Amino acid sequence: MTQRVLIAGAGLLGLGVARQLAASGCHVSLFDPRAPGVETSLVSAGMLAPHAELRHDEEDLLALGRASQALWPRWVEALVSESGVAIDVRMPGTLVVAYDGDEYAAARHHLDTLERQGLQVDHLDASDLRDLEPDLSPHLVGGGLIHGDGQVDNRALLDALRLRAEALGVTILSGIGLQSVEAVQGRVAGATDTAGDTHPCDAVVIAAGSWSRSIRLPDLPPLPVRPVRGQLLAFASVDRLGRRLRLERAVHAPSVYMALKADGTLLAGATMEERGHEREVNTGALFEHLREARRLLPQLDELPLRDIRIGFRPTSRDNRPLLGETEIAGLFCLTGHARNGVQQAPASIEIVAAAVLGQSLPAYAEPFSPKRFTTRAAR
Numbered sequence: 001m002t003q004r005v006l007i008a009g010a011g012l013l014g015l016g017v018a019r020q021l022a023a024s025g026c027h028v029s030l031f032d033p034r035a036p037g038v039e040t041s042l043v044s045a046g047m048l049a050p051h052a053e054l055r056h057d058e059e060d061l062l063a064l065g066r067a068s069q070a071l072w073p074r075w076v077e078a079l080v081s082e083s084g085v086a087i088d089v090r091m092p093g094t095l096v097v098a099y100d101g102d103e104y105a106a107a108r109h110h111l112d113t114l115e116r117q118g119l120q121v122d123h124l125d126a127s128d129l130r131d132l133e134p135d136l137s138p139h140l141v142g143g144g145l146i147h148g149d150g151q152v153d154n155r156a157l158l159d160a161l162r163l164r165a166e167a168l169g170v171t172i173l174s175g176i177g178l179q180s181v182e183a184v185q186g187r188v189a190g191a192t193d194t195a196g197d198t199h200p201c202d203a204v205v206i207a208a209g210s211w212s213r214s215i216r217l218p219d220l221p222p223l224p225v226r227p228v229r230g231q232l233l234a235f236a237s238v239d240r241l242g243r244r245l246r247l248e249r250a251v252h253a254p255s256v257y258m259a260l261k262a263d264g265t266l267l268a269g270a271t272m273e274e275r276g277h278e279r280e281v282n283t284g285a286l287f288e289h290l291r292e293a294r295r296l297l298p299q300l301d302e303l304p305l306r307d308i309r310i311g312f313r314p315t316s317r318d319n320r321p322l323l324g325e326t327e328i329a330g331l332f333c334l335t336g337h338a339r340n341g342v343q344q345a346p347a348s349i350e351i352v353a354a355a356v357l358g359q360s361l362p363a364y365a366e367p368f369s370p371k372r373f374t375t376r377a378a379r
């Protein structure tokens with residue numbers, strides 16, 4: 001029997017799971033209070049760097065990140081051929097860099113840990129760094145190149161996913177969110193949208209990013225997902241004398257990361273701010289951020305600032321995503337990815353699509369079950 005699935009949130013994850021479920025024969029409707037792909041997925045810098053930012057106690061996240069990294073090439077390839085949209089994806093490695101001995105020792109420790117886990121890492125001194133990326137600060141003392149990391153054009157990706165979802169018959173409702181989910185005897189029966197209309201269904205997927213908390217769930221507490229705001233700066237990469245900035249790889253310094261996108265936009269990401277869903281530019285955070293970006297790439301002084309983009313990282317209480325079914329049968333979560341929503345998208349979508357379709361899940365999905373927050377004992 002065809003499943004009728006409602007999805008809250010038409011960002012990268014909502015569109016991605018809609019595409020997969022529609023391709024598997026489900027009847028899918030996507031609800032978004034704004035429009036598809038205009039919030040955090042669009043603001044992201046598209047970093048595919050599961051290793052660069054990891055903490056040492058996050059082995060479960062590393063397993064999810066690695067599984068997702070392995071899926072990226074064929075996920076994009078399939079999407080390009082299905083949609084006809086060209087999507088730039090590159091895996092030239094990520095540079096982690098340090099300005100002094102303390103930072104270098106910390107970076108070394110991190111890189112050594114990754115190496116022990118089987119990852120290929122090149123340790124670099126200041127002159128290696130200059131050879132690899134000549135436009136980086138001359139004050140860097142060293143760092144490392146983490147192989148296998150990269151970046152994607154997340155904007156093209158969103159276009160491709162939306163086109164493909166539409167072509168598969170997914171209904172996309174812009175300007176209408178999901179407000180509440182209704183259940184009968186512990187099983188999803190329908191959901192009510194922000195216009196007050198109720199839609200019967202077999203399953204609901206909450207993929208509303210940092211707004212997931214505002215959707216009322218039957219017999220469950222609000223999902224513990226808060227927005228951690230980021231201001232991302234977009235610069236032109238050619239200065240007024242026609243000099244083009246060179247930056248082959250994404251670079252992570254202790255307080256900023258920078259990446260040159262295929263269209264020539266230079267991105268400097270991103271502040272971490274606990275300001276709810278505020279949309280005003282915060283001058284203090286912006287000032288600090290610009291200073292760190294300029295420290296890393298001195299040529300920035302001469303590059304036009306084109307845009308200040310604000311996004312809201314959906315961050316759960318334990319910094320891990322919520323993937324899979326809740327204890328309400330037919331109610332699924334695909335949210336809470338914090339800083340890693342784009343990178344973890346292919347694996348997360350695969351997990352949640354499998355859960356909706358009643359298929360078995362990979363072992364690495366287990367720590368991310370939403371039940372860790374929603375069972376009565378955990379509340």
Ligand code: GLY
Pocket residue numbers: 047230269270313338339340
């Ligand atoms: N993944 C980088 C960020 O969230 O800023």
